[in-house]
Amino acid sequence: MIKKPVIGISGCLGGSAVRFDGGHKRDDFLMDKLVEWVTFRPVCPEMAIGLPVPRPALRLVRSTQGNIRMCFSHDQNEDVTERMTEFSRSYMDKLKDVSGFVVCAKSPSCGMERVRVYDENGNRGRKDGVGLFTSRKPASRKNHTNVLMHIQGYFSNYLSTRQRKELSEVILNYRSGTLPLLAPLTLLKHYLGEYPNDYLLTQNYFDPYPDELALRLMVN
Ligand code: SF4
DSSP: OOOOOEEEEETTTTTOSOSTTSOOOOOHIIIIIGGGTSEEEEEOHHHHTTOOSSOOOEEEEEOTTSOEEEEETTEEEEEOHHHHHHHHHHHHHTOSSEEEEEOOTTOTTTOOSOEEEEOTTSOEEEEEEOOTTGGGOSOOHHHHHHHHHHHHHHHTTTSOHHHHHHHHHHHHHHHTTSSOTHHHHHHHHHHHHHSOOHHHHTOTTSSOSOGGGOHHHHOO
16 A cells, blocks of 8 residues: 655644634635645644644744834734744754745745735735745755756757757746746646656656646645
8 A cells, every 4th residue: 555645734724723813714626626636734733832823923023124013903013933943943954854835925933935024013015925834844945946947958958049049948937937837847747748758757856746636826
């Protein structure tokens, strides 16, 4: 029997009522479909650092020096940065068997990108933050971009100048968040079909999940 990969998941996406308001954000695709293929390992970082349910909402705050802190929205002087950073570090260090993560968008703890960051006066700033817990997560667009560019190198001798430029643009658009990972993967897969490479054909990076799950669309 094939061992299912272990995937970390934000507890609220799994249906646990762990959100600040006592609710959850159960994702039906994950819990009705993907659950057949993987073993989920849920975690709610905010509960893990000892916060209750319900609790005041948290936010990311950027200091004038550019440091990011995690504070309560109703009082930015109440700071849980150290607790969250310490928990995240020790949690991630122990994740030897976890193959990936599915995290809740926009959360100051779990959000993977484009999380709102406030200034020290409580003004809404840009959505350019990463959740404090997720910022410790090893895999990122940057990591994927490095892998994609590495793979791109295998085809550079076969491609025209226009094709190389197009491929670079698709990878960089993925890097900047305007395209899903599926876009550069599909293009690279197409070139792998045109110009087979024994080494690349043995890599499951191109097909890590059953097609029917379309998971690459879901996970950034
Ligand atoms: S900390 Fe993460 S898991 Fe917990 S409620 Fe917020 S988004 Fe969900």
